[in-house]
Amino acid sequence: MTNLIIEVSKYLLIICMVIYTAESFTVFIKKSESAQEFLYLRQVLMILLIHFIAFMVLYLEMEEDQLMFFWGSQVIYLLAVQVLVRNLYPQASKLLLNNMCLLIAIGFIMITRLSYDQSIRQFQILAISTVIALFIPIIIRKWKFLQKGTWFYAAVGIGLLAAVAVLGRSSYGAKLSISIGPITIQPSEFVKIIFVFCIASLFAKASDFRQIVIATVLAAVHVLILVVSTDLGGALIFFSTYLMMLYAATKKPIYTVAGIAAGCVAAVLAYFLFSHVRVRVEIWRDPFATYEGSGYQIAQSLFSIAAGGWFGTGLFQGSPGMIPIVEQDFMFSAIAEELGGIFCICLILVYLNCFMMFLNVAMGLRNKFYRIIGLGFGCMLTVQIFLTIGGAMKMIPSTGVTLPLISYGGSSVMSTLIIFFIVQGLYLVKEDEDEEIERAKIYEQYQREYGKQGTGDNARTQYSQSEYGYRPTR
Amino acid sequence: MQGRNIHNLNTDTDRQDKKPKKRRKRNREFMRVTWIFITMFLVLCTYLVYFNVFRAEEINTNSYNTKQNDRKSDIQRGQILSADGEILAATTYDTEGNEQRAYPYGRIFSHVVGYYVNGKSGLEAKCDYDLTDSHISFLKQLEYTAEGQKVLGDNIYLTLDTDLQQAAYNALGDNKGAVVVMEASTGKILAMVSKPDFDPGTIGENWESLTSEDADSPLLNRATQGLYPPGSTFKILTTLAFMRQNPNYQDYTYDCIGYISKEDVTVTCYNSEIHGWEDLKSSFAHSCNSSFCNIGLELDNQEFIDLCNDFGFNSSLPLNYMEYSRSQFNLEANSSYGEEMTTAIGQGETLVSPLHMAMIASSVANGGVMMTPYLIDRVQTSEGDLVKETTPTAYKTVMSAEEAGVLAEYMRETVLSGTATALYNDTYSCAGKTGSAEYDNGEQQGTHSWFVGFTNVDNPELVISVLVEDGGSGSESAVPITKQILDSYYYNYDNTYGGGY
Numbered sequence: 023m024t025n026l027i028i029e030v031s032k033y034l035l036i037i038c039m040v041i042y043t044a045e046s047f048t049v050f051i052k053k054s055e056s057a058q059e060f061l062y063l064r065q066v067l068m069i070l071l072i073h074f075i076a077f078m079v080l081y082l083e084m085e086e087d088q089l090m091f092f093w094g095s096q097v098i099y100l101l102a103v104q105v106l107v108r109n110l111y112p113q114a115s116k117l118l119l120n121n122m123c124l125l126i127a128i129g130f131i132m133i134t135r136l137s138y139d140q141s142i143r144q145f146q147i148l149a150i151s152t153v154i155a156l157f158i159p160i161i162i163r164k165w166k167f168l169q170k171g172t173w174f175y176a177a178v179g180i181g182l183l184a185a186v187a188v189l190g191r192s193s194y195g196a197k198l199s200i201s202i203g204p205i206t207i208q209p210s211e212f213v214k215i216i217f218v219f220c221i222a223s224l225f226a227k228a229s230d231f232r233q234i235v236i237a238t239v240l241a242a243v244h245v246l247i248l249v250v251s252t253d254l255g256g257a258l259i260f261f262s263t264y265l266m267m268l269y270a271a272t273k274k275p276i277y278t279v280a281g282i283a284a285g286c287v288a289a290v291l292a293y294f295l296f297s298h299v300r301v302r303v304e305i306w307r308d309p310f311a312t313y314e315g316s317g318y319q320i321a322q323s324l325f326s327i328a329a330g331g332w333f334g335t336g337l338f339q340g341s342p343g344m345i346p347i348v349e350q351d352f353m354f355s356a357i358a359e360e361l362g363g364i365f366c367i368c369l370i371l372v373y374l375n376c377f378m379m380f381l382n383v384a385m386g387l388r389n390k391f392y393r394i395i396g397l398g399f400g401c402m403l404t405v406q407i408f409l410t411i412g413g414a415m416k417m418i419p420s421t422g423v424t425l426p427l428i429s430y431g432g433s434s435v436m437s438t439l440i441i442f443f444i445v446q447g448l449y450l451v452k453e454d455e456d457e458e459i460e461r462a463k464i465y466e467q468y469q470r471e472y473g474k475q476g477t478g479d480n481a482r483t484q485y486s487q488s489e490y491g492y493r494p495t496r
Numbered sequence: 497m498q499g500r501n502i503h504n505l506n507t508d509t510d511r512q513d514k515k516p517k518k519r520r521k522r523n524r525e526f527m528r529v530t531w532i533f534i535t536m537f538l539v540l541c542t543y544l545v546y547f548n549v550f551r552a553e554e555i556n557t558n559s560y561n562t563k564q565n566d567r568k569s570d571i572q573r574g575q576i577l578s579a580d581g582e583i584l585a586a587t588t589y590d591t592e593g594n595e596q597r598a599y600p601y602g603r604i605f606s607h608v609v610g611y612y613v614n615g616k617s618g619l620e621a622k623c624d625y626d627l628t629d630s631h632i633s634f635l636k637q638l639e640y641t642a643e644g645q646k647v648l649g650d651n652i653y654l655t656l657d658t659d660l661q662q663a664a665y666n667a668l669g670d671n672k673g674a675v676v677v678m679e680a681s682t683g684k685i686l687a688m689v690s691k692p693d694f695d696p697g698t699i700g701e702n703w704e705s706l707t708s709e710d711a712d713s714p715l716l717n718r719a720t721q722g723l724y725p726p727g728s729t730f731k732i733l734t735t736l737a738f739m740r741q742n743p744n745y746q747d748y749t750y751d752c753i754g755y756i757s758k759e760d761v762t763v764t765c766y767n768s769e770i771h772g773w774e775d776l777k778s779s780f781a782h783s784c785n786s787s788f789c790n791i792g793l794e795l796d797n798q799e800f801i802d803l804c805n806d807f808g809f810n811s812s813l814p815l816n817y818m819e820y821s822r823s824q825f826n827l828e829a830n831s832s833y834g835e836e837m838t839t840a841i842g843q844g845e846t847l848v849s850p851l852h853m854a855m856i857a858s859s860v861a862n863g864g865v866m867m868t869p870y871l872i873d874r875v876q877t878s879e880g881d882l883v884k885e886t887t888p889t890a891y892k893t894v895m896s897a898e899e900a901g902v903l904a905e906y907m908r909e910t911v912l913s914g915t916a917t918a919l920y921n922d923t924y925s926c927a928g929k930t931g932s933a934e935y936d937n938g939e940q941q942g943t944h945s946w947f948v949g950f951t952n953v954d955n956p957e958l959v960i961s962v963l964v965e966d967g968g969s970g971s972e973s974a975v976p977i978t979k980q981i982l983d984s985y986y987y988n989y990d991n992t993y994g995g996g997y
Contacts, residue, residue: 025570025641270525313560321560328555329563332548341563363548367541374537381530385523397526404533408540417543 024082031075032336036364038075042068042124043368046375049117058116065120066104069127070097076131076337083338086138096130096145103152107446111159113453114446118379121372122442125427128369132356133430135337136349140430147432148439155436155443162447163454168219169391172227175220176240182209182216183247190251198253199433208433210248210256215440217244217260218267218398225271226391234272237264252298255421259405261285266401267394306419319346323414326352326359334362349430351422354414373407373426376442383448388455396448399441556625557817570641573597574627574649576609576619578658579686579873584609585620585696601658603693604665607717608656608871611696614703617715619871620696622817623652626875631883648878655684655873660985664689667980671973672712672965673944674719674850675981680858680956682888683867687981688851690718720820723847724963727933728783728915728970729946730842732856732903733807735780736895737800738791739902748776748791756786761834763789763841766932766969780906781914783930783970785841792840798829800839807856807866807894814868814891815851823848843934854961855891857928857948860903861956864895908953916947918975924986925953928960928978930970942966947974951982958985 045061045068052058077093100123107119126148133141162168186209189200199208224237241264248257265285269278292299301316309317309324322345329340342348342356349356358366377400384396406423413420424434427442555561572595576585584605588598597612597620599605610618620627630637630647640647664675664687677687692714694706706714716722739745752771755764763785765771771784779787805811809825826845827835838844851869859866867890874885895903907927911919915930928949935942945967950956960978967973 026638029638029641266529270529273525310558310560321558324555325558325561325563327544327547328552328561331552344562358544363544366544370537370540370544374534377533377537378530381526381533385519385526393526397529401529401533404536408536411540412543415540415543415547417540 027082028079028336028339031079032334032362034075035072035361036333036368038068038072039361039365039368042072043371043375046117046121046372062116062120065117066123069100069120069124072124073097073100073127073131077134079337080131080134084138089134092134092142092145096127099145099149099152100127106156110156111446111450113450114159115379115383115449118376118442118445118449121376121379122427122439124372128357129353129428129435131337132353132428133349135360136343136356137430140349144430144432144435148435151432151436151439155439158440158443159447159450162444163450169223169226169389172220172223175216175223179213179216179220180240180243180247182213183244183251186210187247187251198251198256208431210253211431211433211437213244214259214402215437215444217241218263218395218402221264221267222391222394222398225267225394226389229271229273234268234277237268249292249296252296254292254299254302255406255409255423258409258421259402259423262405263398263402267398270397271390271394302419302421306416309416319352320413320416320420322346323352323355323420324416326355327363327415330359330362330366332363334358334360334365336360350424351410351420351429352414353425353429354411357428358414370407370411373403377404380445383445383452386452386456387448388459389451392448392451396445399445403438403441553625557622559621561625570646571628571630571649572646573612574630574878575651576623576627577651577653578605578656578661579654580658581653582658584654584656585612597696599696602695602697604661604689605656606693606696607690607719608654608688609696611694611699613700617819618717619652619654619817622819623872626650626652626883630877631881632877632879636879650883651876651878653873653876654871655679655686656688656871657686659988660687660981661689663687663981663984667977667984668962668964669977671967671977672718673963673967674717674722674961675963675977676719676851676854676961677981678854678858678867678869678959680861680950680959681867683858683869683891684873684888685851685869685871686958688717688719688871690716690722717819718850718963720815720818720849720851722963723821723823723849724944724946724965725844725933725935726842726846726848726853727931727944727946728785728788728842729853729929729931729948730846730848731780731783731788731840732860732907732929732948733804734788734791734795734800734840734842735776735906736899736903737795737803738776739899740803741794741796741799745776748779750774750779750784750787750790752779752784752786754786756789756837758789758793758833758837761837763837777906777909778914780929781909781912783910783915788841789837792836792838793833795836795840797827797831797836801825801827801829806892807859808852809846809848813852813855816868816870817872818851820851821849823852842931850961850963853946853948853963854959857950857961858959859894860900860907861950861959862900863897864900865893866891904953904956907949911949915969915971916949916975918971919949919979919982924951924982926951926982927953930975932969943968945973946970947978949978951986958982 042065045065049058049061052061073096077089081089103123104119107114133144186198186200190198198210199206220240221237224233227233241260245257245261248260265278265281268281269275293303305312305317305320309320311317313321326340326342326345329335337360340359342359345352345355354366357369380396380400384393384400387393387396403426406426409421410423410425412418424431426438427435573587575583577583583600586598588596590596599609608618610616610620612620616624627649630649632648637647660677664677668675668689668691672691675687675689676685678685692712694714699706705711751773752765754768754770755762765785766783771782774782774784774787804825809823812822813820824845824847827839835844839846855866855869867888870886872886875883877883904927907929910916910929911926916928919926926949928947931946933944933946935944943966945964947970948961950959960981962974962978964973964977
């Protein structure tokens with residue numbers, strides 16, 4: 023009977039995920055607000071269903087009584103996030119909110135399945151992070167001085183990265199984290215945010231040649247420190263995000279093309295200079311040649327994805343635990359193995375949906391600083407996803423970065439959560455801007471009509487007719 | 497009133513037009529970035545689809561992959577059957593209900609089918625994924641699961657023919673060596689025998705003696721993994737190289753005096769036989785070493801190397817689901833006379849597997865096209881529905897039809913008047929090349945006996961490759977064994993195969 027439930031649940035999970043993903047795109051063609059609202063609620067239902075079905079299977083397999091309380095508290099958490107954000111920030115994007123909750127729910131499921139002890143800790147960090155993050159939209163909206171802290175951001179960012187490079191604890195070949203008492207943090211995750219603010223504040227002021235030089239030097243320092251710390255994934259994320267921000271700010275593709283060319287030269291140089299780069303490339307070319315050694319991880323990742331096929335093996339039916347550090351860098355392979363390829367395609371599309379919502383708000387804004395921030399975070403998220411998923415599938419060399427909001431890791435999940443809430447803050451800023459523009463427009467129109475007619479009443483009637491009721495026939 | 501109205505409309509539409517234009521201009525770069533990054537997401541999706549469609553099977557059957565062991569519990573391992581439907585391996589239960597693997601044909605199919613205790617080998621290893629997978633309908637699977645029964649795994653039908661395999665097994669007798677029989681036009685492997693062999697059913701008990709040092713590696717499939725000097729069978733390629741480099745090869749003549757000397761190297765013909773005046777065809781048919789050494793000295797080494805590499809030496813072969821060794825061919829542009837001469841007669845450092853020799857013979861039989869050999873005909877569900885099927889594929893065209901025609905004629909001559917006249921008969925026609933491959937590995941020296949060839953010369957039917965370790969000259973052991981296999985095929989199963997003889 024248990025087998026039957028597990029087998030059926032596998033397909034139910036895929037169906038729920040497909041419905042969710044489809045609706046996150048069909049929402050764009052829904053015209054009426056009530057239809058959209060209804061769709062968002064259906065999505066929340068899907069998230070809870072996925073979470074429930076998966077936990078039922080986990081419960082049947084693990085036979086751990088505590089799991090029911092764990093499930094209950096996670097449901098409360100998800101509902102609380104929904105209720106709080108919807109009430110505190112009615113202007114926030116509900117689609118982005120749902121996507122965030124879905125990714126968090128998938129993270130809960132997978133970490134619980136892979137390592138129950140870690141999942142409790144992850145949940146605690148997530149809860150604390152969420153409380154902090156809930157304040158962020160209002161901060162973004164009110165603290166306009168955030169636009170002016172270029173040198174502060176640069177000092178903090180570079181200082182933190184340098185501190186890690188010098189003091190850092192080496193884990194899996196890369197110096198990434200520093201320990202303060204019992205807490206280990208990975209500062210580069212937070213420097214990501216500071217970096218985007220830093221570059222955006224520079225370009226918001228002006229995008230002349232002088233600014234470009236300053237920005238490039240700052241970005242280069244960040245990237246070089248990361249390369250020295252052997253955090254290649256991080257270096258790539260910073261580098262490509264910078265290039266995109268540069269392009270959007272200067273509107274001149276020549277700089278970005280030059281940057282990409284320089285990046286390629288640097289990559290070739292790095293290949294010959296650093297042995298760890300060569301090792302990564304060798305593994306990528308043939309992981310089975312060094313199966314007993316460095317190739318083992320990627321080989322196991324490929325075994326996992328292949329074993330999953332389209333429909334997955336079902337939760338607890340595969341063996342993703344054979345991939346070393348699966349819960350951090352190879353979460354995608356674990357999901358592919360147990361939840362299947364279709365689920366994974368949906369997952370990629372949900373991330374795409376997040377990216378579109380990031381860029382959507384960036385394009386809707388007028389303030390250059392906020393626009394560039396939105397774009398920067400969108401690119402950062404995408405590059406990270408591309409590196410981790412592409413690396414797991416051996417499409418590109420593996421660089422060891424996390425799957426946003428799903429992978430285990432306090433710093434990673436906290437910083438991603440902050441980024442999501444910053445973008446929600448941008449939706450608030452956009453609302454303010456729109457209101458201002460609307461006010462200005464009404465004022466201007468009013469002025470024009472009033473000035474011409476000399477009689478206020480008549481003008482106002484005329485105005486309301488043309489703006490709201492009258493449509494040109496041509 | 498009217499005029500003002502129109503004026504109003506104009507300003508209004510102007511604004512409506514201007515605003516999006518401005519916005520579009522402002523966002524041009526953002527849109528471009530958006531499209532670039534949307535493409536990145538779609539690349540990920542596409543690669544995942546590509547991976548699942550084209551790469552997953554290869555990864556699932558990778559020899560390092562141990563994922564299948566986890567699935568054993570809920571699927572009963574499928575059967576392996578011969579082309580004619582005989583069960584070669586099946587899952588059975590002992591009196592206590594424990595799963596066992598039974599091999600009704602015992603030793604006869606041992607190397608191809610493999611074993612499933614103390615690790616896995618052969619197709620038991622290579623087809624592990626298919627055997628532990630089940631494609632019966634979802635509802636049927638649920639039915640099994642609900643009843644608490646195991647789901648039956650898929651069954652694998654091989655290309656091996658039970659009678660021909662049995663014949664090859666008997667013919668090889670107590671000799672060490674290997675036999676490969678293929679269907680010329682498709683590359684289907686009809687028989688593959690390697691000796692010494694083992695009983696896959698009792699391998700657990702006999703493991704130590706089977707793997708001991710003086711057991712002569714019975715677990716090794718000599719047909720695919722054994723590497724031997726090809727001896728005179730290699731003259732097929734030497735002849736082809738000579739033909740290509742000398743368009744007037746038909747005018748070639750050589751006076752054999754039983755040996756050839758160049759500087760300090762002397763090579764003798766087998767048994768120091770003196771062949772006298774001969775052309776290329778009779779040199780080939782009588783397997784005259786002196787004449788071929790002479791050819792070797794004339795050949796452009798680089799072109800010879802390229803030709804052999806093109807035939808699959810020093811590279812991987814298209815052998816899916818088989819563990820095999822890569823054949824070797826070592827010659828350099830500036831190799832010494834001695835190396836040139838010995839290489840031309842298939843000694844030197846050249847090493848080849850019996851299956852690879854069969855592939856070379858099949859390309860002659862098949863008008864220059866080398867077919868991809870295969871062992872698995874199809875995979876079926878336990879209910880008989882087709883899951884997948886192998887279709888014959890050409891691996892590559894290694895020579896022109898004219899070249900293949902000339903080589904076939906020479907190989908026919910070997911049977912008509914040369915070293916393989918024992919195979920001449922009125923029932924079936926045969927063409928081929930014998931080989932006596934001398935080896936000296938420091939501890940031991942001796943002569944391996946080879947025959948490679950094909951039957952039904954006008955419309956080639958079977959390709960055969962026989963190797964007998966320490967069997968002496970080709971005509972001493974390999975030719976009689978070939979004869980026994982072919983006789984049993986053509987005399988006994990005339991009706992079954994509709995050969996028309």
